[in-house]
Amino acid sequence: MTQENPAEMARELTRLGQVAAPEPGVLDAARETLWAAVAAEMLSAGPPAPARRAADRPAGPARRAAPREANQPGPEQDR
Amino acid sequence: METDGTLIERSCRGRPDAFVEVVRRHETAVHAFLARRAGAQAAADLLGEVWVRAFAGRGGYDPAHADARPWLYGIARNVLRAHWRARPAPVPATGNADPWDDVVGRLDAAAQAGALAAALRALPPAEREVLLLVAWEQLTPAEAAAVLGVPPGTARSRLHRARAALRLALQEAT
Numbered sequence: 001m002t003q004e005n006p007a008e009m010a011r012e013l014t015r016l017g018q019v020a021a022p023e024p025g026v027l028d029a030a031r032e033t034l035w036a037a038v039a040a041e042m043l044s045a046g047p048p049a050p051a052r053r054a055a056d057r058p059a060g061p062a063r064r065a066a067p068r069e070a071n072q073p074g075p076e077q078d079r
Numbered sequence: 080m081e082t083d084g085t086l087i088e089r090s091c092r093g094r095p096d097a098f099v100e101v102v103r104r105h106e107t108a109v110h111a112f113l114a115r116r117a118g119a120q121a122a123a124d125l126l127g128e129v130w131v132r133a134f135a136g137r138g139g140y141d142p143a144h145a146d147a148r149p150w151l152y153g154i155a156r157n158v159l160r161a162h163w164r165a166r167p168a169p170v171p172a173t174g175n176a177d178p179w180d181d182v183v184g185r186l187d188a189a190a191q192a193g194a195l196a197a198a199l200r201a202l203p204p205a206e207r208e209v210l211l212l213v214a215w216e217q218l219t220p221a222e223a224a225a226v227l228g229v230p231p232g233t234a235r236s237r238l239h240r241a242r243a244a245l246r247l248a249l250q251e252a253t
Contacts, residue, residue, distance in 0.1 A: 009245060010214060012195055017215035019114040026123045027106045033127030034102055037134050038095045 084142035091138055098137060101147055102130055108148060108216070112155050115215055117162065125162055129155045149225040152216060156226060198248035206241035209234050 083101050090098035109129060113122035133154050140150060199207055205227075212223035224234035 006242070006246065009195075009242075009249065013210075013214040016195065017115050017211070019111050020119065022107070022110045022114075023119070023123065026126065027110065029123070030106065030110075030126035030130055031099065031102060034099060034130035034134060037131050038099065041095045041134075 082142075082145035083147035084140070084145050087137050087140045087147065088142040090134075095134070098134055102133075105148055105151055109151050109155050112152055112216060113159065115211075116159055121162060125155075125158050128158050132158060146222075148216075149218060149222040152212070152218075152226045153228065194249055194252040195245075198245050198252070201248060202241055202244055206237045206244070209237040210241040210245070213238060 081100075083104065086097045086101050090096070090101075106126070110122050110126055113125050113129070117125070129151065133151055136154065140147070144150065199210075202210070208227060209220070209223050212218045212226055213220060216223075218226065220235045220238050221231040223238070224231040227234065
């Protein structure tokens with residue numbers, strides 16, 4: 001192994017990271033999972049609305065934002 | 080062309096389907112991110128979970144960030160960690176599991192470059208992670224920092240140490 005040369009080491013690292021293209025249908029199947037979530041949101045009350053201005057909010061009692069994933073940064077939701 | 084940030088913002092404002100375009104742009108890259116670390120089968124199993132988590136968490140995305148890749152890799156990383164935690168794997172004697180052993184183990188199996196794989200294995204996990212984000216995902220150190228949730232300076236210094244350690248290990252191996 002002659003990888004004292006940084007460029008050669010980088011090339012070898014890149015080569016190690018090469019993976020085959022996904023099997024046919026893999027990307028479509030994952031997108032279908034997403035579409036189910038998109039459709040559910042379109043049929044329900046609405047999205048998380050991060051930067052929604054006060055004027056955009058419906059009149060009446062404030063809606064409580066849906067709980068979010070613990071690993072997500074906090075959106076600027078209705079408060 | 081609209082930025083990812085614009086599309087994600089629109090998806091939060093009554094057009095959730097706009098998010099699908101963001102996914103189309105990055106699905107091959109995120110699949111590769113997963114496949115490099117967990118294999119093709121796990122990548123196929125986990126990719127949909129990444130999209131659902133990203134979609135659910137898009138309200139926290141800063142639309143000023145034009146490229147969503149670092150954010151998506153961060154979510155993919157969390158999905159991978161949950162996958163590794165849930166897997167009935169043998170617990171190491173130290174009790175200090177390093178899921179990246181999987182990655183390096185995969186390299187050992189797949190590559191003839193044993194010295195490089197061994198050098199990668201010897202790196203501290205935090206340094207190895209930055210190095211591979213830059214080498215494999217072609218991220219800048221600042222973007223790698225965003226994936227990992229660390230300051231950019233921290234990512235740069237980890238990258239510097241990782242490269243130096245790798246060079247040294249490879250020199251000693253020759």
